[in-house]
Amino acid sequence: MSMLLFQPSSCWNTNLVSKIGIWKTKYTINQRKYSSFVPYTTTTSTSKAVSRQGYPLFSCKKQESTVNAIQGEDVPIENSIQTTTTEEPFTSSKELSNNNNHQLKDAVDPGLMDSMKQRKQRAKEEPLCIVVIGASGDLAKKKTFPALFSLYYHDLLPKDFMVVGYARRQLTLEEFRTSIMESLTCRVIDGPQCQQKMDEFLPKCYYMSGMYDKAEDFSRLDELLNNFERRFPNTIRVDRLYYLAVPSQVFESVVSNIHRHGRTERGWNRIVMEKPFGKDIQSYLQLRNSLRHCISEDEIFRIDHYLGKELVQNLMVLRFANYLFEPLWNRDHIASVQIVFKENFGVEGRAGYFDEYGIIRDIMQNHLLQVMALLGMEQPVTLHAEDIRDEKVKFLRCIRTLKASDFILGQYRDRQNPQRSYLSEPGVRTNSNTPTFAACVFHVDNRRWSGVPFLMKAGKALDERKAEIRIQFQSVPGGLFSQAVSAHLPNNELVIRVQPDEAIYMRILSKAPGLTSRLEEARLNLFYRTAWEDSKDIPDAYERLILDVIHGEKSLFIRDDELEVAWNIFTPSLKELERDIWKPILYDYGGRGPIESDYLAAKYGVQWSEGD
Ligand SMILES: NC(=O)C1=CN([C@@H]2O[C@H](COP(=O)(O)OP(=O)(O)OC[C@H]3O[C@@H](n4cnc5c(N)ncnc54)[C@H](OP(=O)(O)O)[C@@H]3O)[C@@H](O)[C@H]2O)C=CC1
Numbered sequence: 001m002s003m004l005l006f007q008p009s010s011c012w013n014t015n016l017v018s019k020i021g022i023w024k025t026k027y028t029i030n031q032r033k034y035s036s037f038v039p040y041t042t043t044t045s046t047s048k049a050v051s052r053q054g055y056p057l058f059s060c061k062k063q064e065s066t067v068n069a070i071q072g073e074d075v076p077i078e079n080s081i082q083t084t085t086t087e088e089p090f091t092s093s094k095e096l097s098n099n100n101n102h103q104l105k106d107a108v109d110p111g112l113m114d115s116m117k118q119r120k121q122r123a124k125e126e127p128l129c130i131v132v133i134g135a136s137g138d139l140a141k142k143k144t145f146p147a148l149f150s151l152y153y154h155d156l157l158p159k160d161f162m163v164v165g166y167a168r169r170q171l172t173l174e175e176f177r178t179s180i181m182e183s184l185t186c187r188v189i190d191g192p193q194c195q196q197k198m199d200e201f202l203p204k205c206y207y208m209s210g211m212y213d214k215a216e217d218f219s220r221l222d223e224l225l226n227n228f229e230r231r232f233p234n235t236i237r238v239d240r241l242y243y244l245a246v247p248s249q250v251f252e253s254v255v256s257n258i259h260r261h262g263r264t265e266r267g268w269n270r271i272v273m274e275k276p277f278g279k280d281i282q283s284y285l286q287l288r289n290s291l292r293h294c295i296s297e298d299e300i301f302r303i304d305h306y307l308g309k310e311l312v313q314n315l316m317v318l319r320f321a322n323y324l325f326e327p328l329w330n331r332d333h334i335a336s337v338q339i340v341f342k343e344n345f346g347v348e349g350r351a352g353y354f355d356e357y358g359i360i361r362d363i364m365q366n367h368l369l370q371v372m373a374l375l376g377m378e379q380p381v382t383l384h385a386e387d388i389r390d391e392k393v394k395f396l397r398c399i400r401t402l403k404a405s406d407f408i409l410g411q412y413r414d415r416q417n418p419q420r421s422y423l424s425e426p427g428v429r430t431n432s433n434t435p436t437f438a439a440c441v442f443h444v445d446n447r448r449w450s451g452v453p454f455l456m457k458a459g460k461a462l463d464e465r466k467a468e469i470r471i472q473f474q475s476v477p478g479g480l481f482s483q484a485v486s487a488h489l490p491n492n493e494l495v496i497r498v499q500p501d502e503a504i505y506m507r508i509l510s511k512a513p514g515l516t517s518r519l520e521e522a523r524l525n526l527f528y529r530t531a532w533e534d535s536k537d538i539p540d541a542y543e544r545l546i547l548d549v550i551h552g553e554k555s556l557f558i559r560d561d562e563l564e565v566a567w568n569i570f571t572p573s574l575k576e577l578e579r580d581i582w583k584p585i586l587y588d589y590g591g592r593g594p595i596e597s598d599y600l601a602a603k604y605g606v607q608w609s610e611g612d
């Protein structure tokens, strides 16, 4: 193979590249043949596709993961897919760019779309038992049951299903049904039908009180599920979905009991786990090893509900389905990136969990890091789960390990109403140093992002509830308009507001209308509320994710190696920060958080962007 020319990105020019080609990859899935095209320029070792700026788009590599075969069980990819690769060289840059334009279209392989359709169809027909472990908790009540109800409301659950809540708390069936009814809301407001649907849904819900580490209790649970499944002839497949809405310290015993006493032999078993998965790299690896004796990677669905949020799902579309953004998406044009999560309430009854974990493990190591990976990764080869997750892992591996000094930590207190202070929450340890606020800065050591600070901020009990991404572009060179604005020219900014009130907008400078030459800041807006009539019907992230579990679709779930890299980035700093010298700075309930986070940003020449 010939050499890739290592040109500085600004000099990249298709005329200078010695060899451009296209891989035609043919593969067969369960006797059906498909092919796809992958453009490349050649390197000494592997074949790499390179963007116009010289950033690698993707590289051809063997897939190690698994896919669902068109019919039947999940099977390892090696067993179901045979690939042959032929090289069909072509040389003109026009052809290359044409081919790139079709990348996403080609990526949605018609064969695999068929397979997804069939999986969906099959999922509707197979009776399903859904078991929510930790059914007495906050997540189950606020998110899991409402999402299940909404799926039922929209006729997306299988024809025959049962939902079983399981937790240690003693609840009668009536108490349980009342508790879930209280939080079942209809996204679509059409009263009578909603009530009717609720009346149909609730009788399908059962409750069982049991311990997480007692085999007998799981055998009782199994019996309850068997009773339901016996209603269907043995020739019909029946499936089981276990949703673990409990803290990760009980995962091991729960999964081991499910493995021994809770599997169905008649269909799939899938286990959904909530973040955070462990507390650091060591506990994660230990958890992973012990779970491996009981369940396969195929059966695990590690949920990070931020991946199910509409705007987070839109990140890849924004970047890779538009021509506009990708050429600017690099260090030559972007000055900084900010990823911010704010909540205007405290831990409110969840201290038992939160005090053990803190805001870094609760929000940053998972939700915000996932968002950052989607923002920073290269274009995946296809939209298949494994290709997307491969790219996320590659990007995460380029992030420099964090140090304690990269962080500012805070903890809220309420001087007017001390009862609302974090330390007064029932369940918080006396003098706890657990942070409820953190700001930090990441450095990404790769060609695309070197030198661009990625700032992250997450906090509870702040001034508003908001999650957003802000991409600040470089300042405009030259002084052409310096007379026309009062201070310096503000940089362009792309804002992706994940919640509330989903929006994507660009802050630009514009001439103020009229007989003036004054420049003013203006916006190019995509407000979901006004752009799409049915935007009020945006499903909750959990609806999308639970549906994906039922369909066996994994692209919005976290793979084990992603998690390993994520913990590697955070673990050394978490260990350092747990030493007593790193006390969180107290900040006022309802405020902006510690001012020190502004100084941290200033160190990198950045100001946290606020407001709309
Ligand atoms: N709440 C939320 O909005 C979100 C939560 N999550 C994640 O979901 C998981 C559960 O969260 P959440 O529902 O808020 O937590 P909860 O504190 O409400 O715990 C859920 C249930 O687990 C049981 N439980 C709690 N602590 C322990 C313990 N130490 N040992 C054994 N059982 C325990 C309790 O049930 P019982 O005593 O009856 O057995 C409790 O009702 C966490 O991992 C969290 O990170 C993720 C996203 C959002």
Ligand SMILES: O=C1O[C@H](COP(=O)(O)O)[C@@H](O)[C@H](O)[C@H]1O
Pocket: 305, 343, 362, 363, 467
């Ligand atoms: O995972 C978690 O997320 C919620 C915030 O979720 P959102 O969808 O309402 O933004 C957070 O409150 C909780 O602490 C955390 O565990």
